[in-house]
Amino acid sequence: MSLQFDITPGSPEPIYEQIEGHIRRQIATGSLVEGDQLPPVRTLAEQLTVNPNTVARAYAELTAEGLVESRTGRGVFVAPRRQIFSEEERNRRFHRAAWRFFDETAFLDIPVPEMVRRLEAAWPDYFRKTPTP
Amino acid sequence: MSLQFDITPGSPEPIYEQIEGHIRRQIATGSLVEGDQLPPVRTLAEQLTVNPNTVARAYAELTAEGLVESRTGRGVFVAPRRQIFSEEERNRRFHRAAWRFFDETAFLDIPVPEMVRRLEAAWPDYFRKTPTP
DNA sequence: ACAAGCGTACTATTTGATTTAATACACCCA
DNA sequence: TGGGTGTATTAAATCAAATAGTACGCTTGT
Numbered sequence: 001m002s003l004q005f006d007i008t009p010g011s012p013e014p015i016y017e018q019i020e021g022h023i024r025r026q027i028a029t030g031s032l033v034e035g036d037q038l039p040p041v042r043t044l045a046e047q048l049t050v051n052p053n054t055v056a057r058a059y060a061e062l063t064a065e066g067l068v069e070s071r072t073g074r075g076v077f078v079a080p081r082r083q084i085f086s087e088e089e090r091n092r093r094f095h096r097a098a099w100r101f102f103d104e105t106a107f108l109d110i111p112v113p114e115m116v117r118r119l120e121a122a123w124p125d126y127f128r129k130t131p132t133p
Numbered sequence: 134m135s136l137q138f139d140i141t142p143g144s145p146e147p148i149y150e151q152i153e154g155h156i157r158r159q160i161a162t163g164s165l166v167e168g169d170q171l172p173p174v175r176t177l178a179e180q181l182t183v184n185p186n187t188v189a190r191a192y193a194e195l196t197a198e199g200l201v202e203s204r205t206g207r208g209v210f211v212a213p214r215r216q217i218f219s220e221e222e223r224n225r226r227f228h229r230a231a232w233r234f235f236d237e238t239a240f241l242d243i244p245v246p247e248m249v250r251r252l253e254a255a256w257p258d259y260f261r262k263t264p265t266p
Numbered sequence: 267a268c269a270a271g272c273g274t275a276c277t278a279t280t281t282g283a284t285t286t287a288a289t290a291c292a293c294c295c296a
Numbered sequence: 297t298g299g300g301t302g303t304a305t306t307a308a309a310t311c312a313a314a315t316a317g318t319a320c321g322c323t324t325g326t
Contacts, residue, residue, distance in 0.1 A: 012312090014284060021236065028239035040301060051286050056303070067240075073293030073301050083242065090241045097237035098255045103154060104230035106161035107200075108223045109216065112256055116249055122231045123245055145283095147313060173272060184315045189274070206272055206322035 007048050015050055019058035027067055027078060029127050038068060038076040140181050148183055152191035160200055160211055162260050171201060171209040 007018045026032040038044070041059065045052040059076050062068045069079045085093065105115065140151045159165040171177070174192065178185040192209050195201045202212045218226065238248065 016284085024239070025236060028236075041303090042301085053287085054285065057284095059302080070302060071294085072303080073295080075301060084240055090243070094238060094241055094243065094251065095255070097234050098252055099259060100237070101230050101234040101252075102256065102259045103158060103161075104233075105227060106157070107217055108227055110223070110227065112253065116253060118227065119231055119234075119252070120245065120249060122228070123235065126232060126235045149313085174274090175272085186316085187314060190313095192273080203273060204323085205274085206324080208272060208323095 007050065015048075016054050016058040016061070019044075019048075019055060020062055023058070023062060024067065027081075032078050034078050034080045036078045038078070040075060140183065148181075149187050149191040149194070152177075152181075152188060153195055156191070156195060157200065160214075165211050167211050167213045169211045171211070173208060 005022045007015050009015065011018065013021075023032065023038065032038075038059065039047070041052050041055045044050075045055045048055070059068065059070065063070050063076070066082075066084050067079055068076050070076045110118070138155045140148050144151065146154075156165070156171065165171075171192065172180070174185050174188045177183075178188045181188070192201065192203070196203050196209070199215070199217050200212060201209050203209045243251070
């Protein structure tokens with residue numbers, strides 16, 4: 001697959017994290033499914049005008065997370081979707097995410113019920129982004 | 134006030150952002166209210182074992198946001214709570230916060246209704262944190 | 267008027283992460 | 297065997313974060 005996306009070189013978010021983010025989202029939304037091959041390191045690097053090491057780093061971290069699998073000499077493939085985190089870890093992560101969300105929206109003066117309504121409304125939009133063609 | 138909190142030096146989040154975060158949260162939750170004076174730059178710097186410049190940077194950004202006001206020669210004080218952002222900016226920020234939240238929770242395998250329920254449950258907990266004594 | 271306490275500004279330096287660069291190696295498959 | 301794959305290594309360049317030290321101007325209380 002060609003993995004159509006661009007990166008923002010000047011961004012405070014490191015390039016390798018941007019790459020991870022794009023791929024995570026594509027897996028989360030089903031644009032990439034189990035068994036799909038990611039572009040070769042050198043190919044994606046050329047496409048993004050970026051050093052192969054940077055792409056390799058992104059792939060390595062996704063591999064460490066268990067989201068993708070690297071089959072040596074063959075390529076990197078989307079892993080079967082399984083329970084990645086323990087119950088405790090999931091709670092920790094949810095808590096962190098929720099607090100960050102509150103931190104970022106506390107000064108928007110949006111009442112909680114309205115906030116929840118807008119979140120529910122935003123979810124399908126997030127999920128439908130980059131739909132499978 | 135003494136602003137009891139610590140910072141994590143090894144963290145990927147810069148120290149000045151950690152300081153901003155703590156103060157923003159205290160304002161958001163009412164632990165700090167309009168007119169309250171923040172600790173002097175040098176005092177907070179000593180308390181956190183951090184360079185005064187780092188604290189000054191945090192204060193400067195909070196001032197730029199309009200959350201606090203610097204009265205020259207007197208100190209930095211919590212500003213009157215007003216509408217800080219335009220409608221458009223508020224929407225932009227909500228959208229960004231929502232997407233980041235989805236990014237961070239997409240692999241937790243929590244169904245959306247459960248997610249919303251837990252968010253609503255977490256809100257009072259967030260708000261009651263560090264209550265006014 | 268003075269001194270103490272406050273925010274602010276400036277320059278210089280250190281430190282660490284990010285990114286690029288250039289190789290090199292091992293594996294898989296036609 | 298050869299081309300394509302992931303991976304490892306070392307070196308260098310770049311940039312933001314943080315520290316250090318100093319200085320200036322403002323306000324307040326004496």
